Amino acid sequence: MANRDTGNLRRGPWLEEEDEILTATVGVLGEKHWDALAKQSGLRRSGKSCRLRWMNYLRPNLKHGEITQEEEAIILDLHKQWGSKWSKIAKRLPGRTDNEIKNYWRSHLKKKSEAQYADTESSNKQDKAIPTYNNVIESENEGIFGKSSSETSEICNMNALMENESPYESRISEWISSSSGWPSSEVKDDEDCMGTYTYPCFCQLESSSHEETKMSTHSVWDLWNPIW
DNA sequence: AATAGAGCCAACCGCCACTAA
């Protein structure tokens, strides 16, 4: 990418010195007021550019390694639910950026997803069953992400869930006691499903219906990251 | 060894939403 100058602002790849200056400035001023921060830092970069560099590369706790199979499964599943809501998907994957996920999707997962979607479409015609609490429990033995049932049960301990003091406990009880299989109120999209215990589900990731898939993702993620 | 094509990924662009004046 060429190092073009637009007026007084630098563009193109960041230099190591620029990274250091930006990191130091963010350390002092915090992650806000990017335009002012850019000016104060002395960097000839736009606020937008500084923000992007920080968010996608310099921010602490970013994972720079390969996307794991678990992460890939989550990306696939959430993309199926939400489409190209990369920032939303990224919030479910700590340490990953929306840009990283978007790039990974385009280069690795697009074809995979299309193939999976085609499979799902065909199997949907044969399997329309909605999981009830009972068959949810039964399917616990089938594992998540191909893990053994013992590994799975470490993650998904129903008893522990039921003893949890979560504010959503009552909704779980309500759901179970109703035996209708599904909570009456749909989870709104976005943040409000984070950290919830709304769906004590143990469905397989490769579940055949859209609704099952949706439920399993929330549950798996919520169980792994109850305080995220 | 040279070249073309494909894939990857950092960075930019343009739009939209939010907020303060």
Next chain:
DNA sequence: GTTAGTGGCGGTTGGCTCTAT
């Protein structure tokens, strides 16, 4: 209620690297 400034998001670009021929 309006407007300007700012930040955030998704889409796109283009340079670099790898691989096949």
